[in-house]
Amino acid sequence: MFRNIDEVRDGLGSEQYIASEEISTVVYLAQNLCKPILTEGPAGVGKTELAKAWAGATGRPLVRLQCYEGLDESKALYEWEYAKQMLYTQLLRDTLREVLSEAESLTEAAERLSQEEDVFFSDKFLLPRPLLTALMSDEPVVLLIDEIDRSDVEFEAFLLEVLSDFQVSVPEIGTISAIHQPMVLLTSNNTRDLSEALKRRCLYLFVDYPTFEAELDIVRLKVPNLSPQLARQAVEVVQQLRHMDLRKVPSISETLDWARALLTLNAKSIDEETMRNTLTVLLKYETDVQRARRLLGGNGGRRSDRGGRFGR
């Protein structure tokens, strides 16, 4: 548990996550108000990383639920382990026969069998999925519900029940309530509007692309071997690219990939040659690459290269 906001920042920092003032504040609030955090923002700004760092910093296990279209309760909550149940039935056949052999009538046999029924519907045969794992865990966990916007509206409604009471009911066993209330972090890329009920229950954190200094810090932290001057240049280029009208602007993870690529290639500086060879690490569309080359490569006197025809 963090005692104050600075501790949050330091804790996340020790997990190699550079948290802004705002992120630290919201995490601190979430922990103390026992509320889930809903993070939104462009892809690749470290929303998922935050959950990992949070778990690492608090020493709690991370339980991750990846959402996708068609995800339903049985995949998110629990399943019965049919195969194991069947195996046990086979192995216990003799015992069962013994139990049943004393029965004199069919009714009595059925009666006896139903008395033993509980054996097969106990938590021994319950296969917990992420949500149930998070609730039943002996130690408090960090529950990451990733890309909630990809799930269906029905699932969102179901999730709402779980998040408000932190308990679920399994018809055969009964209600299972959380031993420790998990810390919950939901991420969304904003591909669809989430319901107001869900938003109301969460603290809202919008993570945007970092500033120049923050991104430079991240690159230095994650790719320490890259020369400071080159790191600065690289981040400058990335920041410039983000301001261009591209189909997909580079995210932090792509900046890091690029930094590693530069390191591997032993680049001394970011010249046109290096740029041409490595720009595809940053940009994932051919039109973007052409456009960026045209706009960035103004110094080489190659303004009128073929990029012009392909740019938007």
Added chain:
Amino acid sequence: MAVAAATEEVVLDDRVVEFVRGLRAAGVRVSLAESMDAMRAVGLVGITEKETFRQSIRATLIKESDDFLIFDELFPLYFGTGGPPLQSALEDLSPDEQEMLKAALSAMSGRLQQLLDWLTSGQGPTMEELEELARRSGARWANTPGEARWVSRRMLRQMGFQHLEEQIQDLVQKLQEMGMSQEAIEKLLGVVEANREALAEQVAQQVGLQVARDRAERSRELHGSDLMHKSFQSLTESEADQLRKEVQRLVAQLRSRAALRRKRGKAGKFDPKSTIRANQRYGGVPFEMKFKKKKLKPNLVLICDVSTSMRPVAEFMLRLIYELQDQVAKARSFAFNADMEEISVIISGNRPADAVAEVLYNIPPGYYATDLGNSLATFFSDWSDSVNGRTTVIILGDGRNNYNSPRIDLMKRLQQRAKRLIWFNPEHRQQWGTGDSDMLDYVPICHEVYQVRNLAQLSMAVDELLAMS
């Protein structure tokens, strides 16, 4: 001490409540639970760290990044310091010099003396004085940040900022005559200059806050059920904007409610194929039963009257069509005045406002041209395949047919063909059948007829509609 802290907390809570009201007035949706969260958060982090305080309030109140802008605009107004404080020039002056200043000031005219007094003494205008000034400058008529800036400029003029330059020159001259040292005058001027900016800032904040408050007061009259009962036609521009928002919310609500209904009706027929597939791993012993998902696929045909009599409400009707078509995959939309035209493509290919504008542009009103009968005939010859036994047909119109043939026979055919025929009429029931209205002839044919004159009626009608489908 504890008492003082407690009252401070109460004051702060009041401020938060007031701030929430300001946010709501500006169109941000904040629930009661969220404002409680904000107070809990503030209680936790305290107010000493201004930035932390701001972030805590934002994380608890604002749940959409689009609303950050409004938040950033309003926050300093409610939790600002009221502008930087004024400094006093008197401290640096000797008692003699203070006397001189007093004498020089007393020789000036009332309003300017007051202003220069504020600027030199460091005792700015009181809250009441500022409010009074703001009132006289017409702050109550301002509604937007831009207008608030205009009001504060006016206020500064009223306070005499316009002639300040000359007055300061005058003052300097007088002081020089009285024999104040150049050094002291320089110092005095420095303070006055700083105070002048500070005072302007104070005024701007004061006006901004007042405007935001007034807006919060006013919007209370507008918000909520009152708006729900206003008829489509009697709306001002800004009310129309709010209504549009309500429609969107309504549709969002319908969407989730519809989804829940769909979920309840999920248990479908036994599905042998996927059962066999799923049970391969148990050696073909059918442990897991698989069922076909019963998919409720609503099938809609929307027909909208955009004739002259419907024009005032047509935009909203089309807007409704837009939202419905957006929600229901199998939906086709038509609009008619003299003749029927399909508008599905326009609707699905454009953003709401553009789509509505384009439809209204494509089908010009034309006087005394409405002809539902003819439109129905066209509909049957060109698009009769769009209606089958699973289709719900919704007609939005007033049934005023310009004494053309109502073609009751075609309407009957439509009703027989469709699963359901529903009519939304914006006119009052008493007016049906009067003048050129053929509505009473159509009513017995339709499965459902609703008077949809305002949002409340619309939401009731759509609710019933979804409950039955």
